[in-house]
Amino acid sequence: MLASAIDGIRLSLHVLAAAIWVGGQITLAGLVPSIRRLSPEATKAAANAFARLSWPAFAVLVLTGFWNLGAINMSSQSTAWKIVLGVKIAVVVISGLSAYLHTKAKSTVGLALWGSIAGVSAVATLVIGVFLAN
Numbered sequence: 681m682l683a684s685a686i687d688g689i690r691l692s693l694h695v696l697a698a699a700i701w702v703g704g705q706i707t708l709a710g711l712v713p714s715i716r717r718l719s720p721e722a723t724k725a726a727a728n729a730f731a732r733l734s735w736p737a738f739a740v741l742v743l744t745g746f747w748n749l750g751a752i753n754m755s756s757q758s759t760a761w762k763i764v765l766g767v768k769i770a771v772v773v774i775s776g777l778s779a780y781l782h783t784k785a786k787s788t789v790g791l792a793l794w795g796s797i798a799g800v801s802a803v804a805t806l807v808i809g810v811f812l813a814n
């Protein structure tokens with residue numbers, strides 16, 4: 681069945697924000713070694729520029745995520761769907777928290793640890809989201 685206009689807007693916003701939050705982290709991780717080779721200071725500038733896009737995208741994900749919940753008939757969802765939703769919300773918290781701690785890390789170990797947790801949890805939220813899509 682074709683989605684209604686409002687469902688199209690809701691899901692397009694959610695997926696566009698996911699593309700920025702998740703795809704942006706992967707893209708930045710791929711670009712950083714080349715940027716660092718050109719100029720070590722430019723890495724920070726690129727990270728700051730990405731943060732100006734990624735945090736608003738994360739806010740849009742949380743807002744449209746709750747909009748998704750409002751648009752779904754909860755009583756018709758299976759227990760498995762509800763459990764997966766709970767797991768997703770926990771992974772979203774890990775995704776946001778680890779990305780924040782990555783931006784605050786000073787040591788190489790801290791940057792690598794929180795950066796990798798942020799990357800893995802961001803991809804996990806996307807995959808879990810696809811399983812939730814009706």
Ligand code: HEM
Binds near residue numbers: 808
């Ligand atoms: C990092 C944050 C998030 C990412 C990357 C993400 C990603 C996704 C993706 C890719 C989909 C599949 C969309 C589709 O194929 O149509 C989806 C669906 C969904 N997401 Fe998220 N999401 C995030 C946050 C949230 C939050 C915070 C909630 C709830 C509070 C949420 C609730 C849902 C629901 C209920 C669906 C199913 C929507 C439907 O079928 O109508 N998401 N998400």
